[in-house]
Amino acid sequence: MKTWFADLWSGFYTVLVGMDITWRHLFTPKVVLQYPEQKWTLPPKSRMRLHLKYEDCIGCGQCARACPVNCISIKADKRAAGSAPIYAANGQAIKLDVKVFDIDMSLCCYCNLCTYPCPTDCIYMTPEYEFASTDIRDHLYRFAKPDAVFLTVNPKPPAPAPAPAAAAAAAAPKPTEGGAA
Amino acid sequence: MSATRPITSADTVGWRIDDIGPDEMILSMGPQHPSTHGVLRIELITDGELVRDARPHIGYLHRCFEKHCENVDYPGVIPYTDRLDYVASMGNSLGYCLAVEKLLAIEPSPYVQTIRVIMAELQRIASHCVAIGTYGMDLGAFTPFLHLLRDREKILDVFEWTCGARLLYNYNWVGGVSHDVPEGFVKACREIVSEFDQITYPELVNLLIGNKIFISRTAGVGVVSRELAISYDLTGPNLRGSGVKYDLRKDEPYSGYENYTFEVPVGEGQYGPKGSCFDRNWVRVVEMKESARIVSQALDRLEKLDKTDVREKVPKRVKPAKGEVFARSEAARGNLGYYVVADGTAVNPYRVKVKSPCFTAMSAFHHVARGVMIADIIALIGSFDVVLGEIDR
Numbered sequence: 001m002k003t004w005f006a007d008l009w010s011g012f013y014t015v016l017v018g019m020d021i022t023w024r025h026l027f028t029p030k031v032v033l034q035y036p037e038q039k040w041t042l043p044p045k046s047r048m049r050l051h052l053k054y055e056d057c058i059g060c061g062q063c064a065r066a067c068p069v070n071c072i073s074i075k076a077d078k079r080a081a082g083s084a085p086i087y088a089a090n091g092q093a094i095k096l097d098v099k100v101f102d103i104d105m106s107l108c109c110y111c112n113l114c115t116y117p118c119p120t121d122c123i124y125m126t127p128e129y130e131f132a133s134t135d136i137r138d139h140l141y142r143f144a145k146p147d148a149v150f151l152t153v154n155p156k157p158p159a160p161a162p163a164p165a166a167a168a169a170a171a172a173p174k175p176t177e178g179g180a181a
Numbered sequence: 182m183s184a185t186r187p188i189t190s191a192d193t194v195g196w197r198i199d200d201i202g203p204d205e206m207i208l209s210m211g212p213q214h215p216s217t218h219g220v221l222r223i224e225l226i227t228d229g230e231l232v233r234d235a236r237p238h239i240g241y242l243h244r245c246f247e248k249h250c251e252n253v254d255y256p257g258v259i260p261y262t263d264r265l266d267y268v269a270s271m272g273n274s275l276g277y278c279l280a281v282e283k284l285l286a287i288e289p290s291p292y293v294q295t296i297r298v299i300m301a302e303l304q305r306i307a308s309h310c311v312a313i314g315t316y317g318m319d320l321g322a323f324t325p326f327l328h329l330l331r332d333r334e335k336i337l338d339v340f341e342w343t344c345g346a347r348l349l350y351n352y353n354w355v356g357g358v359s360h361d362v363p364e365g366f367v368k369a370c371r372e373i374v375s376e377f378d379q380i381t382y383p384e385l386v387n388l389l390i391g392n393k394i395f396i397s398r399t400a401g402v403g404v405v406s407r408e409l410a411i412s413y414d415l416t417g418p419n420l421r422g423s424g425v426k427y428d429l430r431k432d433e434p435y436s437g438y439e440n441y442t443f444e445v446p447v448g449e450g451q452y453g454p455k456g457s458c459f460d461r462n463w464v465r466v467v468e469m470k471e472s473a474r475i476v477s478q479a480l481d482r483l484e485k486l487d488k489t490d491v492r493e494k495v496p497k498r499v500k501p502a503k504g505e506v507f508a509r510s511e512a513a514r515g516n517l518g519y520y521v522v523a524d525g526t527a528v529n530p531y532r533v534k535v536k537s538p539c540f541t542a543m544s545a546f547h548h549v550a551r552g553v554m555i556a557d558i559i560a561l562i563g564s565f566d567v568v569l570g571e572i573d574r
Contacts, residue, residue: 011393018388022324031331045360047345068257111260111351112359125345 046127047110050103052143055150056088056122059096063114063123071107072114075100084152088120091156098144105131106139201226205233210558212241218315218562219569221543225555232558235550237543242573250533255281255355255499258533263349265535266571268311271304271340272512273571274353277533279435280508280519281355284501290489291482293357294437299370299479300340300352301436302472306377307336308513309418309465309472316462316563317389320398325389332381339369356494367480374473374480382470390466399459400452403549403561410456413545416538417515418468419565422448422461429511436510441478443471458564465566500528514538514566535574539567 033040042048059076076096086094115124133139201207211222220241226233246265250258262277263270275297282289289297314329337347342363344352352359389395405415410423420427428445430438446467448460503525509518515538522532542565550558 007393007397011397014387014391014393018324018392021384021388031334043342043345043363045345046341066254066257068253068260109260110346110349111263112345113257113260113351 042127042129044127045125046129047112047125048129049126049131050105050108050114050141051124051126052101052103052141053089053122053124054098054101054143054145055148056090056120057098057101057143058088058092058094058120059098059101060119062117062119066113066117068111068113069107069109071104071109073100073102073104074098085154086150086152087154088122089151089155090120091154092120093154094150101143103141103143104139105141106136202228204228208555212238218567221562221567221569221572223546223550223558223562225550225558227555230554230556232550232553232555235547235558237546239543239569239572242569244574246574247533247535250530252529254528255501255530258530259354260349260351263351264570265537265574266308266512266514266517266539266568267348268568269304269308269513270348270350271300271352272308272510273517274350275301275436276508276510276512276517277519277521278353278355279510280506280521281499281501283508284504284506284521284523285355285496285499287356287494287496289357289494291437292486292489293491293494295479295483295486296358296362296491297353297436298438298441299476299483300343300358302475302479303336303339303370303373305472305513306469306476307333309469310381312513312566313385313389313462313465316560316566317395319559319563320395322389322392322395325385328384328388329381332377335373335376339366339373342366342369354492354495355499356496357492359492361488361491362483367484370476370480374477377469377473382466385466390463396452396459399462399560399564400457401454401459402557403458403553403564404454405456405461405545405549407456409545409548413548414541415515415545416541417511417513418461418464419515419538419542421446421468422464422564423456424448424450424460429509429516433509435508438475440482441475443475446471458560461564461566498528501525505532509536512538514568514571515542535571537571537574539565539569539571543567543572 059074061074061076064070064072064074076098079095079097088094110125112125115121131139205226205228208225208227209222210225212220222238222241224236224238226235244264246261249261253261259274259277262273265273310329310333314326317323317325340350340352341347343366344350344360405419405423407423407425410420410425415423416427424447426445426447429435430443431445446464448455448457448464450457450460451463452459501523503523505520505522507518507520509516511517516536517538518536520532520534520536521530524531546561546565549561553561
């Protein structure tokens with residue numbers, strides 16, 4: 001009998017303790033964001049949509065090899081003999097003609113493993129997340145551009161052997177994108 | 182009446198008609214049942230409200246993890262390990278990295294190890310928040326879930342600013358971590374710890390764990406005895422809830438866990454027999470508190486340590502020599518082991534086998550489920566805190 005009343009009392013009391021918390025939460029600031037109207041700031045290294053800067057891609061295929069879900073497909077041929085040399089933004093010569101560079105974002109697992117081995121840092125993840133679509137084929141991104149404009153002048157020519165010259169080359173201002181046609 | 186009658190057919194396919202008494206019924210629970218924490222189907226032989234036997238059917242979330250690992254290179258496995266226990270990804274990839282590092286004989290720098298400990302412990306707090314929150318929801322208490330998810334969100338924010346992802350991080354790498362901690366990381370973590378101590382923990386105790394209704398609903402339900410827990414190899418909070426003081430962080434320290442002072446909470450059986458659903462959840466709550474303690478100690482350590490390049494020891498190409506290795510770690514749900522075999526010629530593992538804590542918990546399930554009410558089955562699954570992604574792999 002005594003325990004029955006004690007249980008009854010503790011049942012009421014502990015519920016009231018909980019109600020006290022919920023009651024106090026009426027007066028605390030809201031934590032819920034109303035999504036389409038309100039958006040929070042995403043960190044700059046947020047991993048959302050993959051992007052490729054096609055003008056810098058040398059077609060080495062290391063990203064495709066690193067991808068654990070094989071969502072990147074690359075087709076690259078040797079450039080025609082005698083064609084003018086073109087360069088990526090970090091000075092690497094582009095020796096391949098990248099015909100196809102497709103990323104199937106519906107397969108992508110957002111692990112970011114493709115971006116680390118890239119020698120020219122041309123593939124990267126962007127903090128852009130609103131790319132839902134009603135058709136799965138819209139998620140196949142074709143990055144190869146037939147009319148891409150490449151750098152024809154090496155922006156960072158390989159430095160000669162002596163050290164001072166190398167320092168001077170490193171100190172030279174960075175070329176602007178697409179500056180040379 | 183027939184609750185004690187033994188099951189005659191022990192086949193794995195299903196029950197025969199003569200297993201079922203005249204007033205019994207086979208009830209299929211799941212795979213879409215909201216309280217089964219994923220896609221789990223449980224076949225119950227019920228006599229009215231009483232469950233005479235239960236048989237869990239797993240495999241609805243099977244994704245060929247182990248076979249798939251044989252076709253991707255060693256770093257490529259890490260995103261897949263994240264998807265095993267998707268509520269506590271950091272702990273999963275940590276276990277895999279420990280295994281491959283053992284295979285390659287790499288020892289990450291103390292700085293990296295401290296970062297890993299912070300991440301693993303924050304992840305443990307976040308994971309237990311979900312575990313206890315959803316457990317309350319299974320039993321009909323919706324509010325604590327929202328409160329706990331609000332606090333988990335802060336931890337996920339820290340993860341997002343560190344590595345760019347909120348749920349599936351790919352953060353622990355073989356030999357290091359993918360990114361150094363961002364600016365203001367220590368301050369943000371300290372805020373999380375102090376908020377946990379001041380808001381989350383008291384709120385959780387007052388709202389759910391100390392609630393008389395919750396206590397009478399869970400204490401004495403689904404009792405796993407000490408012997409049963411050991412014989413079925415339950416690990417983590419499920420084992421400690423039965424009163425066995427066994428924690429790999431203490432008993433077999435890895436990643437520098439020997440440098441931190443913390444207690445290993447065990448179930449005390451305050452309200453009824455030891456090893457009940459209440460004890461398992463109580464252990465989780467205290468464990469969160471201990472994790473917060475470890476995090477604040479690790480933050481002190483992180484500030485004192487020399488900053489090293491976090492990718493310093495990450496090998497360019499992971500190609501271990503022929504050998505096999507088993508490494509285990511204390512993930513949020515228990516003792517997570519990875520068995521990795523390298524054949525010495527390929528850049529992909531010859532075999533990866535996972536010993537998952539949820540799987541062993543599920544194997545003990547039918548034993549505990551015999552003789553309880555149908556409604557208690559839900560309380561039982563929730564208290565084991567199984568994540569089907571890890572069971573089915």
